[in-house]
Amino acid sequence: MLKKHLYGLLISGLFLGETIQPSVTTPQGRSVSGQIASKPRFKNKSNASKSAVKGHHSNMRLIEADVANAVSRANSHARNLGTTTGLGLIDQSVVENIQRGILDITFNPTGTPPGTKTTSIGVADSGAYGVAIDSDGNIVVAGYSYNGTYNEFAIARYTSAGILDNSFGTAGITTTAIGSGNSGAYGITIDSDGKIVLAGYYNNESNYLFAVARYTSDGDLDTSFGTAGITTTQIGSGDSGAFGVRIDSDGNIVVVGYSYNGPNYLFAVARYTSAGILDTDFGTAGITTTQIGSGNSGAFGVTIDSDGNIVLVGSLYNGSNYLFAVARYT
Numbered sequence: 001m002l003k004k005h006l007y008g009l010l011i012s013g014l015f016l017g018e019t020i021q022p023s024v025t026t027p028q029g030r031s032v033s034g035q036i037a038s039k040p041r042f043k044n045k046s047n048a049s050k051s052a053v054k055g056h057h058s059n060m061r062l063i064e065a066d067v068a069n070a071v072s073r074a075n076s077h078a079r080n081l082g083t084t085t086g087l088g089l090i091d092q093s094v095v096e097n098i099q100r101g102i103l104d105i106t107f108n109p110t111g112t113p114p115g116t117k118t119t120s121i122g123v124a125d126s127g128a129y130g131v132a133i134d135s136d137g138n139i140v141v142a143g144y145s146y147n148g149t150y151n152e153f154a155i156a157r158y159t160s161a162g163i164l165d166n167s168f169g170t171a172g173i174t175t176t177a178i179g180s181g182n183s184g185a186y187g188i189t190i191d192s193d194g195k196i197v198l199a200g201y202y203n204n205e206s207n208y209l210f211a212v213a214r215y216t217s218d219g220d221l222d223t224s225f226g227t228a229g230i231t232t233t234q235i236g237s238g239d240s241g242a243f244g245v246r247i248d249s250d251g252n253i254v255v256v257g258y259s260y261n262g263p264n265y266l267f268a269v270a271r272y273t274s275a276g277i278l279d280t281d282f283g284t285a286g287i288t289t290t291q292i293g294s295g296n297s298g299a300f301g302v303t304i305d306s307d308g309n310i311v312l313v314g315s316l317y318n319g320s321n322y323l324f325a326v327a328r329y330t
Contacts, residue, residue, distance in 0.1 A: 108162030117162045121145035121154050121173055128156075130188035130198070134217070138165055142198050144184030145175050151182040153198055153213055169219030176221065178202040178211050178230060185213075187245035187255070187302075191274075195222055199255045201241035202232050208239040210270055212255055226276030233278065235259035235268050235287055242270075244302040244312075252279055256312050258298030259289050265296040267312055267327055292316045292325045299327070 103115030111117050120126065122145030130142040137160045145154035153176040157168035164172030177183070185200035194217040202211035210233040214225035221229030234240060236259035244256045251274040259268035267290040271282035278286030291297070292314075299314035309328050316325040 106161065111162070117158065119156055119164065119173070121156065122152075122175065123148045125151075126154060129184075129186040132188045132190050132196070134190050134194060134196075138168075140188065140190065140196055142185040142188040142196075144200075147175065147177065150177070150180075151184050152177045153183055153185045153200065153211075155185070155188075155196065155198065155215065155219065157219065167218070174215065174219040176213055176230070178213070178232065179204055181205050183211055185211075186241075186243045189245050189247055191247050191251065193217075197245055197247070197253055199242040199245035199257075201257075204232075207234060208241050209234045210240055210242045210255060210257060210268075212242070212245070212253065212272065212276065214276065224275065226272075231272065231276040233270055233287075235270065236261050236266070236289060238262070240268055243298075243300045246302050246304050246310075248304050248308060248310075252282075254302060254304065254310055256299040256302040256310075258314075261289065261291070264291060264294075265298050266291050267297055267299045267314060267325070269299070269302075269310065269312065269329060288329060290327055292327065293318055295319055297325055299325075 103113060105114040107115050108117040109115075124146040126143065126145035128141045128143035132140050132142075134140055134157075139158040139160065139162075141156045141158070143154050144151045146152075155169065155174045157165040157172055159165050166172055168174070179202055181203040183200060183202040185198040187199040189197050191197065196215040196217070196219075198213045198215070200211050201208045203209075211230070212226070212232075213230045214222040215229070216222050223229055225231070238260035240257065240259035242255045242257035246254050248254055248271075253272040253274070253276075255270045255272065257268050258265045260266070269283065269288045271279040271286055273279050280286055282288070293316050295317040297314060297316040299312040301313040303311050305311065309330055312327045312329070314325050315322045317323075
């Protein structure tokens, strides 16, 4: 917090033309300041805003240089006096990433443009819909790919540098055919054991179903889950499909999406045990559906609060427009 406060003071001074004196304390209790005699970059806040708009990048470079110099001088005082108490040495990282929202070129520097990554999976189309970060900082991406006959679940794992992780699946990629029809993953989460859970849809040539698959951290189907790592569930009398998935505090897998009850599409929630079996303690035989208003609705996102309540978000068509729709379940 002290570092963040100091950083805020430095930036304020550079914009308002104030003199800032970050200080450190020696082991003997002596306070020593590293004064920054910055001349005003801008006459006032209004001018600062106008100038930032006109010359955003150049202004940010000037500010970053002044902050870096200030931090360097304060650190020099601390080192000369042999102190690590009080504020101690100011972390040089406080001057990094001053500007947010720009592409991080350390992520796949050879991308077009740098900071981006594309991967062809399968023999034709592929696409990603969900992403999660594992405990090692790897980026796990879920979606679909085409195998020449139909779409299937697809996962790719990248290192934090944006390189396919060759220790995962086959050259960083795993694809899974769910049955003998089209399928695709939309939701992804990672449990406390590092297992990856995907949720989406499977078309059995009669209806679309909820489809859930779980993988080990190596990218192999987890055969302790469902049937050979996969479970599918028909919800309602027609099509259904999943878009979101979360793990609750008991390790149950909560999957959300839509189902069809005849006249309308509804919010749908299914809860599975960690073994991939519908949890009969939840809803009706592990499933809850909800008619939102009098039109079609469906859930696309889910989260679980600290009390274990399940919150779904999606949309409702009221006959004229699509609306935000939110529902909470115990």
